[in-house]
Amino acid sequence: MPYAVIRGACPNCEDAISSERLELGLPCKRCLPSSTIEHNVMEKLEDRVEYVWKKLLSEGTLRKFNEVYRLNAELSDFLKFFENVTGKTPWSAQRTWAKRIIRGESFAIIAPTGVGKTTFLIVYSIYHAVKGRGRVYFIVPTRVLLRQVYSKILEIVNTNNLNVKVLALDRQLLGKSKLLESMSGGTFDILVSTAAQLSKNFSVIAKHKFSLIIVDDVDALLRNSRNVDRVLQLIGFSKDIVDKAYRVVLSKVELLRLLLSNAPQDLIEKKKKEITEIKGEIENFMRNHEIGQVIVSSATGRSRGLRSKIFRELLNFEAGTVIEYMRNIVDVYVDLGIDYKRQILDLVKTLGPGGLVFVSQDFGLKVAKELTTYLIENGVKASLASSSRRGFIEKFSSGKVDVLVGVASYYGVIVRGLDLPDKVRYALFLGVPKFQLALDKGLNNPLKILSMLLVLSDVVDGEDKEKVNEYANKLRKIIEKLSYREYRLLIKALREDIVLEGFLEKVRQFLAEVKEYILSKINIEKIRRKVKESKILLLREVKNNLYIVTPDIMTYIQASGRTSRMFANGMTKGLSIIIVDDRRVFEALCKQLAYYIDGFSIKHINEVDLGKILEEIDRDRAYVR
Template sequence: MIEAKYANLCPICSRDLETREIFENKCKEKNRPLCYFEEEKLLQEFLKFFEKGIGKARALQKFWAKRILRGESFAAVAPTGIGKSSFGIAMSLFLATKGRKSYLIFPTTLLVQQAVETINKIAERTGVSNEDIIFYHGKIKEKEEFFERLREKKFSILITTTQFLAKHFEDLRDITFNFIFVDDVDAILKASRNIDRILHLLGFYYDGKWKGKAKGILMVSTATAKKGKKAELFRQLLNFDIGSSYFTIRNIEDIYVNEESEEKIKEILSKMGKGGIIYARSIEDCEKWYEKLKNEFNIGLVTSKNKEAFNAFKEGKIDYLIGTAYYYGALIRGIDLPKEIKYAVFIGAPIIRIKIEEIDALSPAMIKFIANLFRQREEIKKFIPILPNIEKRKEFYELKEKIKMIMEEGIKEEKDFVLRKGEIIFPDIRTYIQGAGRTSRLLAGGITKGASFLLEDDVDLLNAFLERASYYDIEFKKLENVDFDALKKDIEESRKVKKGIKEDLIKPALFVVESPTKAKQIARFFGKPSIKVIDSAIAYEVATEKYVLLITASLGHVTDLITNRGFHGVELNGTFIP
């Protein structure tokens, strides 16, 4: 260890801070911890509560707890499956013991039901009463009692879907929450008025512009969809901005086959056994495959209107589920059963199809995206320099006509999408990552292993899908190269309960550079960062393979050698101490 002294920088005694004190986290003058903050006592209480209810908190969960207990709103930058939902649920229950009100918002009825089960288990393990918890979804029987308790504010924790927030906001209007947890911010951002509603529930009010101060804390997930301008209010009023990241912690064997036959699907289901989720492109395809498979396999069909099969699957009464590969669908985002779901089967690659007759109705952002795909075409090159603001120029109409001409020709020149006469087909990797991600989740003993099978008849589309997937470090292997026995063994072993917790797979880390421009550039290497404003300093928050980085700028040297002590700031008493 290189010895050094930082003049007058000890946060406890305001005298010199020595390297040894930093490593020991203790001021030798006052014999007190260097980093003991006001919320530390409450944090230790929460960590004991969390360990009793769920298990030992991970580094990221401790980081989030510190933020909430010191009153900070933020976007939780973390890969899928790291434990955001269980953390939000546990925190709401802990805050209830302190007389605080919390609102937990989930995107689907299935996730509301799972959240209610989870919070009841945590309440039982921690000895906290669950009588002050109320929840709502379409199938609850005691609706009158629910609304009566809601109106009279006789609850500590409210759990609903995003849809409830929109439909029943008038019943919520007079309530101010101390903590709001949004499990899937994309579902909130789909309707910009939901942002207004959440701000109101946190204590702000609108009088020509938003006024007031936050009386509560907001924790949201990072976005994967477009945010919209309303989301900027989070930065203006709550000092954070929502970023977007496609980074995920996944331990999945990705497998492909250029075939969508009934024989091949049955072969995979037979070899892999129970615990499979099957995704088809449309509800019609789901119903078709359900009819073909139901006599041979114990399978259930999940639709937006019928989710009974989900409960049967959870209880072990059926072995497989089939639903649509839709990004906001119940089986893509609305299900979290890490031990039960072991593999996924995609019958047809998830895609986004744009037809030539739809071009005029597309948003400017989508037109720009398509123009960038064709940027090497001579007829498109002249538009690229003016693309950022082209919707405000007369050339916008001309650009759309040029795109139509290219689509009419249908000559494919790219590797990662398919251009055919009159249409463009994009691989929908985002939906694939979310759906396949149901098979690999983070448990106390580590991350579970899963498998994902992609069956696609169209060789051009399959190749485009594999190419675009490689941009996300997803590498597929051929079905013929799969050792099913070894794969099944690995999947089962990863789900066995293991004593203790392995080293955290991902941790928070501070990354300091000198220049604000450099901080922003580095952050953008990993996606669109979330932004946190701390005492006027900006920190960019992004997820990487091993860390959630908080990247900020020092705006100069953090420390410099002083000139009024030692030899130009260096002590030479037999040692060398700057």
């Protein structure tokens, strides 16, 4: 007796099949009787797909398994191509991605930094072009990464003498006139550009249809939500269909609000019917049009804004999700000294070359420039890394520069896309990576207003406490009733002082009243002092102005991740040192990192053996080289 019989699971006829047959990679008994199978031969085969295909062909029962055979043959062909052009065997995750992309799926690759996402996507884009399956559009977050990807594609194409034309939207590489001529004429198989260039040059790019669009770092693409629409139009969707998909997204949000508010059943059914009708129009369009693929990758899995949900409605995948992060990094901290420049100089001299120094955004680019100058004056081969400068990556890679100094911004030029596993050894953070927003601007958000009311409730008493609690209770009820669109509209109205209509105008006036009340109370010294000690909302005072502060965990993960990349023996060892300027923000950062990174721990610099750590770091770099 079989352990189980599964209906509709036969890979050939889609009828019932036993679990034993599925485990052996066989179709059901009706398609391939046991008497026809040479078990002693089949058991010795690593790949049984071809054997089963031939047997089904000879029996005259070959049906759906033909597609299994085709996909398996193409997978083998791509894996050989990958090994030939890189000299490496794809690891398990890359093989899984290959299976999905060969099946024609659009999907998101959510994986940590340094595990080979970009390498895989580069190789597959070339393979796609070599096979003549249409144009490929490769979208990257920064110009630095654009040049790295373009150079890598050209290197593979030229080394292997492949007939693939590659175009990068970079005037410095090609010249303005020749670039426009190549774009307009479509004399390319693979186009490489930044997400910003997609927005700027869409009218020219849209003259061409793409069968495959690769978005290396979906986070950068989603900075401009309209880029979602642009990408979908480039693979064959009409603007009308994209707009309808967005209506489905909004209608689902509205349906959820109706369900949560126990709305009348007829309203709920009406909304469901509306969604079904629009989805029917979308499905009809897709049946009658050839649609390309979209592959997006991300290290963070962040999916910002409702427009990103259009991917789910049209291509059946989510652009992001929460993940755990693979890394092999020793996380260390030390408190900020009186002379932070000298402190960093001493650390750099101890740690040696291969360093990235990230200056917290509240210190700013000015401090990064001053620090770079100070390091150079004291004998360190350092260079400032900023979007306005050129050549620093090449100098760092060649050894002409030992240390790069940049601002710890999520889209910073050395935070994202810098893939030099043999060069980058450690990261230093001057100040805890953080976001800092002036309190008066932060209070343009209803939820931030509610949080601030909760802070005040703990520090005021008497009539003030009653008033604060009354405001908070009323605001909670308002927020519960607001739709997503209404919420965003209120933020815009508060920020830009726009007068609304009806119920929303009453809410805007109420929020403005509460905001003014909060700011008036904050100006009272006694209250101000207590507010700064709150654990509900992190607040800090800079030059008599209060700021809402939140730790920037994604920038820390991305920036420190430059020190730990995948290679043949696993993940290279890295070192990350935070010079702590604010203990409360640091503790909040560590708390949140423990959620994203399994087993995360951080030690004081006096608790670790830097010499031993550096030995392990250098051993891994020797393997990589």
